[in-house]
């Protein structure tokens with residue numbers, strides 16, 4: 001069997017999504033597919049062909065991602081599928097190899113993804129880099145420790161107004177946590193604000209609320225209510241939060257107070273929250289959140305020097321890393337990181353730490369410490385105190401957060 005990897009055009013999107021329909025059982029409506037076609041972020045649609053037959057696909061989104069103290073152009077690996085007739089013959093391996101080559105050629109020092117299964121991507125140099133938490137809380141247990149402050153005004157918006165009002169709030173919030181991604185207007189329209197069945201998931205229509213303080217938007221939320229009444233006609237419905245973003249801590253408090261106070265709801269559910277979400281301290285009974293963490297973003301360093309230069313460091317220390325990288329051999333070797341100068345360069349100095357590129361991906365956004373990695377046997381400390389020094393350098397003020405699966 002000879003497999004050829006080729007780029008598909010935007011006009012071939014229908015063809016490109018065919019293996020995804022088979023593998024994920026999904027059938028996006030025409031509006032969602034049209035929205036996808038218009039996304040400027042979707043810059044690569046790789047197809048694996050067995051003769052004329054398209055048997056595997058992998059897409060890539062061009063995003064800017066917030067890093068600790070900076071940002072970086074990244075490649076977001078997405079829509080990966082190989083037909084069941086062609087699995088385990090190296091097609092994914094070929095698609096990822098091509099994806100990483102393209103990312104490197106485009107000057108994108110990181111590839112980032114959400115994994116369907118944790119076993120798939122470690123072998124390709126991706127390291128687990130963030131957590132995604134879900135919460136489920138009874139409405140009558142959502143009291144805050146203090147007052148949210150009754151200073152805000154909540155307004156429900158139609159789609160057109162939300163398209164105007166939400167993006168500036170997102171842009172103010174985006175630098176606040178590593179892992180946040182840029183969004184084009186087409187992304188907002190075709191992905192976030194689209195009110196179709198894929199959004200509603202059997203619930204009511206998409207609701208879009210903005211919280212304004214002194215006339216300025218400080219937070220927004222998107223949610224659907226799944227109404228239900230029990231046998232005694234008591235409301236037993238669920239409010240499913242799709243995204244709640246505050247540009248300020250006050251905005252975050254007010255938008256969650258709004259979400260917790262919607263009537264005719266028994267339960268509020270949210271997912272894709274960061275590990276350090278302020279709700280843990282806002283609520284009088286944090287246990288009632290039933291917060292559970294699962295794996296979030298996976299990060300693959302495509303270019304060590306450029307990736308290390310695209311974030312800030314705590315303290316002005318220096319550290320020499322010896323990186324092992326079988327998938328991208330241009331990354332292998334020793335690099336001296338100068339934290340103050342935000343620079344990494346090849347060196348022949350003796351290394352302080354030895355690690356696989358996947359472990360560096362895990363540490364990059366600050367979601368895992370070098371101590372965590374050393375405890376898991378993923379970092380070797382070669383000079384005394386190097387793990388602590390690395391943690392001083394790589395510590396981030398906030399846990400990484402990517403509130404959307406792409």
Ligand SMILES: CC(C)(COP(=O)(O)OP(=O)(O)OC[C@H]1O[C@@H](n2cnc3c(N)ncnc32)[C@H](O)[C@@H]1OP(=O)(O)O)[C@@H](O)C(=O)NCCC(=O)NCCS
Pocket residue numbers: 023079080081082083086087088089090091092093094114115116117119120123
């Ligand atoms: C996951 C998927 C893309 C793998 O494609 P594939 O072409 O079969 O993968 P490859 O043949 O290149 O596999 C490379 C290696 O990864 C392993 N591997 C691949 N998928 C795996 C999985 N789901 N779990 C564990 N190992 C896996 C293979 O066993 C192989 O290991 P080896 O090199 O030691 O033999 C394919 O099975 C698929 O489409 N699954 C359903 C959709 C999906 O999960 N997509 C991922 C979206 S994030």
